[in-house]
Amino acid sequence: MKVQPSRRVAFDVIRAVSESDAYANLLLPAAISRAALNTADAALATELTYGTLRRCGYYDAVIEVAASRSVERIDPPVLDALRLSAHQILSTRVASHAAVNEGVELVRAHAGRAATGFANGVLRAISREDPGTWRARVLERARNNAERLGLDHAHPAWIVRALHRALAAEGREGELEALLAADNVSPTVTMAALPGLAEPPERARRTAASPVGFRVGGGDPEPLMTASNGLLRVQDEGSQLAALALSRAMPVRAGERWLDLCAGPGGKTALLGAEALAGGASLEANEPVPARAGLVRRAVAGLPTEVPVSEEDGRDRAAAAAGLYDRVLVDAPCTGLGALRRRPEARWRKQPADVAELSALQEELFDAGVRALAPGGILAYVTCSPHLAETTAIVTEGARRASGAIEALDTRGILGGISRVPLDLGDAPAGPGPAQLWPHRHGTDAMFIALFRRVA
Numbered sequence: 001m002k003v004q005p006s007r008r009v010a011f012d013v014i015r016a017v018s019e020s021d022a023y024a025n026l027l028l029p030a031a032i033s034r035a036a037l038n039t040a041d042a043a044l045a046t047e048l049t050y051g052t053l054r055r056c057g058y059y060d061a062v063i064e065v066a067a068s069r070s071v072e073r074i075d076p077p078v079l080d081a082l083r084l085s086a087h088q089i090l091s092t093r094v095a096s097h098a099a100v101n102e103g104v105e106l107v108r109a110h111a112g113r114a115a116t117g118f119a120n121g122v123l124r125a126i127s128r129e130d131p132g133t134w135r136a137r138v139l140e141r142a143r144n145n146a147e148r149l150g151l152d153h154a155h156p157a158w159i160v161r162a163l164h165r166a167l168a169a170e171g172r173e174g175e176l177e178a179l180l181a182a183d184n185v186s187p188t189v190t191m192a193a194l195p196g197l198a199e200p201p202e203r204a205r206r207t208a209a210s211p212v213g214f215r216v217g218g219g220d221p222e223p224l225m226t227a228s229n230g231l232l233r234v235q236d237e238g239s240q241l242a243a244l245a246l247s248r249a250m251p252v253r254a255g256e257r258w259l260d261l262c263a264g265p266g267g268k269t270a271l272l273g274a275e276a277l278a279g280g281a282s283l284e285a286n287e288p289v290p291a292r293a294g295l296v297r298r299a300v301a302g303l304p305t306e307v308p309v310s311e312e313d314g315r316d317r318a319a320a321a322a323g324l325y326d327r328v329l330v331d332a333p334c335t336g337l338g339a340l341r342r343r344p345e346a347r348w349r350k351q352p353a354d355v356a357e358l359s360a361l362q363e364e365l366f367d368a369g370v371r372a373l374a375p376g377g378i379l380a381y382v383t384c385s386p387h388l389a390e391t392t393a394i395v396t397e398g399a400r401r402a403s404g405a406i407e408a409l410d411t412r413g414i415l416g417g418i419s420r421v422p423l424d425l426g427d428a429p430a431g432p433g434p435a436q437l438w439p440h441r442h443g444t445d446a447m448f449i450a451l452f453r454r455v456a
Helices: 005-020 024-035 039-054 056-067 076-091 096-111 113-127 131-139 145-153 157-168 173-183 222-227 237-247 267-279 290-300 314-319 352-372 392-401 411-418
Strands: 191-193 213-215 232-234 257-260 282-286 325-331 373-383 406-408 448-454
Touching: 005 024, 005 039, 005 076, 005 096, 024 039, 039 056, 039 076, 056 076, 056 113, 056 131, 056 145, 076 096, 076 113, 076 131, 096 113, 131 145, 145 157, 145 173, 157 173, 222 232, 232 267, 237 267, 237 325, 237 373, 237 411, 237 448, 257 267, 267 282, 267 290, 267 325, 314 352, 325 352, 352 373, 352 392, 373 392, 392 406, 392 448, 411 448
Parallel strands: 257 282, 257 325, 325 373
Antiparallel strands: 191 213, 191 232, 373 448, 406 448
């Protein structure tokens, strides 16, 4: 039996993700193009790939019950074929017999005949019971509520706990299941029109919050980006608001110098570049990873003014430019837990130890950003993670270390003045403080934004 092309593409991408830590969002478009899939088959390959990767932990639990063995004891190519087939059986309209047969064929091609009987038995066991029965059987394995929610919504339990704590800090812990569900919905493509340089197309629908955001419905946005020379570009609405919070926190004075300290891949850099140009300011960017620095250069290439891009460690870059900048963006490297809906495999790659390692770097970059500020200058600390150790802990301790040199601005109020609609930012403490955006509440990535002014 020949495996249908869209399923073959999905399996190949899933294998690359498992075997080589590849990124599905980078591999899948090229794989679809190589296979010359039509629109319908490309859509199926995308759904199968992302759906399997997103709910991988849940399918592993199903497979363990059906196989009566741990997934660690199953050869990786066989396990990936079982995951893909389980997704088709339990979460799509694909006929169960087709999913079973093609799953067995994938195992035969990648693991030999010896494994086909095992795969056939496991998949037939899965197909004999309906999705609701499997859900009940899997949830019985949970030892506590975090594990139950994690299995039900396909999140590692430690991430469930971290998201619960972040919501509880706003008095909104009751929204946890809505957030977990939102992480499992593929986001619609959001674009930005660089202010003063481009306008959304006539057919576009403006986004609810960002004054420069729009959507154009389905289809590939690349032709629109190419035709505009990058002045119309794909960018999450939360990312847009984070950049605008810095550029519009106060009126721009001509001659200001701005620095994007951790610029890759360059979406915020391009938007800041347009904002700087409109106000008579200049922008510089820094990105230590050469490949990502290349992406930043591509992002700003269409701007009518040069944005120099350096490739230094951000801590060194700031130390060499102490007191020079009127606005500094520290878009710090983070776990990316706020963008799980975009990167379906990311939730299974991250570990709690990653938070501690990154938070140490985030602290140093925050301090570096403060050092780079001129008196009266503004710092924006931004992460695409709501984890409290990467957000409020960083800015609270950073402000303490600054010993009165900086003061917190009313980030929530500033965002409220930028947004086209009122933003529900939770039951935050009174007074100036940071803002947290959420997929389930705002339709954005879970972007954390905190603004500070240098006063000494």
